[in-house]
Amino acid sequence: MADPKKGERLPLNSLDNIRDLGAVQTRDGQYITPGRLLRGGDLYHASYQDQNDLRRVYKLRTVIDLRTNREREERPDAAIHGVEYVTIPVLEGRSACMTWGRDGIEELIHFRGDAERYMYALYESLALNRKTQRAYGDFLRFLKHHGEGTLLWHSMAGKDRAGMATALLLHILGVSREEILADYMRSEVYLRADVQSMIRILEDRGVPHRVLKNADIILGVKEDYLIHAFDKITEKYGTFEKYAKRALGLSPFDMNFLKDRYLREKL
Numbered sequence: 001m002a003d004p005k006k007g008e009r010l011p012l013n014s015l016d017n018i019r020d021l022g023a024v025q026t027r028d029g030q031y032i033t034p035g036r037l038l039r040g041g042d043l044y045h046a047s048y049q050d051q052n053d054l055r056r057v058y059k060l061r062t063v064i065d066l067r068t069n070r071e072r073e074e075r076p077d078a079a080i081h082g083v084e085y086v087t088i089p090v091l092e093g094r095s096a097c098m099t100w101g102r103d104g105i106e107e108l109i110h111f112r113g114d115a116e117r118y119m120y121a122l123y124e125s126l127a128l129n130r131k132t133q134r135a136y137g138d139f140l141r142f143l144k145h146h147g148e149g150t151l152l153w154h155s156m157a158g159k160d161r162a163g164m165a166t167a168l169l170l171h172i173l174g175v176s177r178e179e180i181l182a183d184y185m186r187s188e189v190y191l192r193a194d195v196q197s198m199i200r201i202l203e204d205r206g207v208p209h210r211v212l213k214n215a216d217i218i219l220g221v222k223e224d225y226l227i228h229a230f231d232k233i234t235e236k237y238g239t240f241e242k243y244a245k246r247a248l249g250l251s252p253f254d255m256n257f258l259k260d261r262y263l264r265e266k267l
Contacts, residue, residue, distance in 0.1 A: 007183050009190055010058065014047040015040065017158040017190040020058075021166070023267060024183065026174035030263040035059060035150055037143075037262060039166045041158035041191075042067065044075035051080045054152075061149025064139060066090045066161045075156070086142065090135045090161040091125065104156075105198070108215045109207055115217035119225050126164040127229040128236060128247075137248040139165055140172070144257050157194070159187040159221050167226055168248070171240055172255045173263060177230075181223045188221035195219045 006023045009016070018041070022034025035058065043063070046054070054060040062084045065072060069089065077085065111118075126132055143151065155161035163184050170180045199215055230240075237243040244250040 007186065009186070010038070010053075012046075012050040012053065014045050014050050015043065016194060017041045017187055018054075018152070018154075019183075019186065019190075021170070021183070024170065024175055024179060026263065027176050028174060030174070030259075030265060031267050032173065032175075033262055033264045034267070037169075038150060038152035039158060039162050040152060040154045041162070042071075042075055042154055042156055043077040043080075046078040046080075051078055055080050055082060059150045060152055062086060062146060062151045064088055064142065064151065064153040066135070066139070066153060066155045066165060068092050071156055088135050088139050088142070090132055090155070090165075091129065092131070105201060105205075108198075108202065108218065109205070109211055111211070111214055111218070115214040119217060119222070120228050122160065123164070123225040123229040124232050126161065127232050133247040134249075136165060136168055137250065140169065140248060140250060140258070141254070143169065144254055144261065146261075157187070157191055157219070159184075159191060160225075163187060163221075163226065164229060167230075169258070172244065172250070172258055174259065181226060184226050185221060185223055191219075191221065 006025075007019055007021050010018045010020060012018055019039050020034060021032045021037040021039065024032045026032075038058070038060070042065075043051075060080065060083055063077060063080075064086045065077060066088055067090075069092065072087070079085075139153065153162055153165055155163075167180050167184060170183065175183075195216065198219055199212055202212055202215055233240065233243045233247075237246060241252070244255060245252075
C-alpha cells in the first residue's frame with residue numbers, strides 16, 4: 001500500500017470520496033497513523049475489485065454507517081466478507097435533501113426553502129442537536145475502543161454528517177482549524193462530478209432554474225458551513241473541551257486515549 005498524501009482519496013474505481021486521514025499533521029508535529037482511519041460516502045456501488053482492495057490492501061475491518069434507516073434500505077452498503085458493520089444514525093428522520101438516490105431527486109425538486117439557510121441550519125443542528133451529539137459521542141467512543149485494522153465511517157456522500165464527524169475527530173487529535181477545513185473541502189473536488197451528474201438528471205426532468213441552484217448548494221461543499229458549526233459550539237459552550245465533555249460525553253482521558261491510539265511521531 002502506497003503512503004497516503006495527507007488525506008487524499010484512495011485509488012478506487014467505483015468510490016470517489018473514500019479518503020485515508022493518514023499523514024494529516026497535528027499542531028504539535030505528530031501525524032495520524034496511515035491505514036487506520038478512512039472517511040467517505042456509502043459503499044452501495046462498490047465494485048468487486050474495490051471491495052477486495054478495501055479488505056486485502058487497506059485491511060478494512062469495520063464500517064460505521066452514519067445514515068438513516070431509510071437511506072440504508074434504499075442504498076445498502078456492499079457486504080464485504082469479513083468486515084463488521086455498525087450503524088450510528090445521525091439526524092434520524094431528518095434526511096430531507098441529504099440523499100443522493102431516487103428520494104433525493106424528488107426532495108430536491110419539491111424543496112421550497114432557502115438552500116443556503118437550510119445548509120447553515122443543518123450544520124448548526126449537526127453541532128447542537130442533542131440526538132446528533134449523542135450519535136457523535138457514540139462514534140468517537142467506538143473509535144476509542146476499536147482494535148487493530150482499518151475503520152471506515154461514512155454518510156451518503158461523505159460530506160455533511162461524515163464531514164462533521166471527521167472535523168470533531170481531527171479537532172480532538174489536535175489538528176489545526178486550517179487543516180480541518182482543507183480536509184473538509186476535499187469533498188468538493190471529489191464529489192463535483194457526482195453533483196454535476198445529479199444536476200443533469202434534474203435538467204432532463206425540465207425543472208426550474210431555482211431547483212438547479214438549490215441542488216448545487218445542497219449537494220455541494222462550502223467551508224462556511226463547517227465554520228458556522230464550530231462558531232455555534234463556541235457560542236454555546238465557550239470552549240471545545242467543554243463541548244466534548246458536556247455534549248459528546250468525552251473526558252480529557254478519552255481524548256488523550258484517542259491521540260495515543262491514532263497518532264504517531266513520524267510517518
